Amino acid sequence: MDYIIFIEGTTDDTNGNLKKGFSLLFEKKLKGKMPRIIMGDDQVATTRKFLNYASKGKKALLIDSDLPNANREDVILKLGLKDEKDNVFLMVQEMEAWFLSQTEMLDNYFKSNVSKRIPAKHASNIPDPSDFLADITKDSRKGKYHKVKDGASILPLLDTEMLSTDFKDDFHRLMKIFKG
Numbered sequence: 787m788d789y790i791i792f793i794e795g796t797t798d799d800t801n802g803n804l805k806k807g808f809s810l811l812f813e814k815k816l817k818g819k820m821p822r823i824i825m826g827d828d829q830v831a832t833t834r835k836f837l838n839y840a841s842k843g844k845k846a847l848l849i850d851s852d853l854p855n856a857n858r859e860d861v862i863l864k865l866g867l868k869d870e871k872d873n874v875f876l877m878v879q880e881m882e883a884w885f886l887s888q889t890e891m892l893d894n895y896f897k898s899n900v901s902k903r904i905p906a907k908h909a910s911n912i913p914d915p916s917d918f919l920a921d922i923t924k925d926s927r928k929g930k931y932h933k934v935k936d937g938a939s940i941l942p943l944l945d946t947e948m949l950s951t952d953f954k955d956d957f958h959r960l961m962k963i964f965k966g
Contacts, residue, residue, distance in 0.1 A: 802938030810942035882915035
């Protein structure tokens with residue numbers, strides 16, 4: 787059965803192609819069982835696209851929770867997704883929490899030892915991951931983190947096995963439904 791995934795993130799690819807970044811990331815884990823990806827811009831627009839999409843295929847929604855250690859049920863209720871809760875997946879607070887969970891990759895990407903500034907706690911417990919990542923990379927050799935440009939480039943560098951282990955509630959479960 788064909789899957790479609792609606793992902794919170796810009797459809798404007800002038801600064802980087804998030805859709806391609808997610809596609810390359812998922813392909814590493816799914817090896818040919820790829821969902822069709824639809825970028826939805828902000829959380830509300832992405833949720834609206836997801837809810838209004840009528841299809842015989844299966845659909846999934848991947849969004850930021852926008853809250854530290856958010857209770858997934860609160861996010862689901864706030865967005866009117868109670869009837870779709872099994873098809874909703876959270877990128878923790880923001881996708882940058884995924885990046886912060888893989889410190890060696892960040893050091894390599896930013897060509898600096900940025901990991902020494904990351905606290906020794908689970909990445910989901912770091913408030914405002916995108917702002918935090920921008921702050922710790924501002925003096926890196928590659929320069930300050932840019933959400934779209936760098937995000938699109940970092941996504942395919944992530945280790946999907948580590949993501950599945952570190953983010954079982956959502957990343958692991960999402961990959962599992964796509965594999966069938």
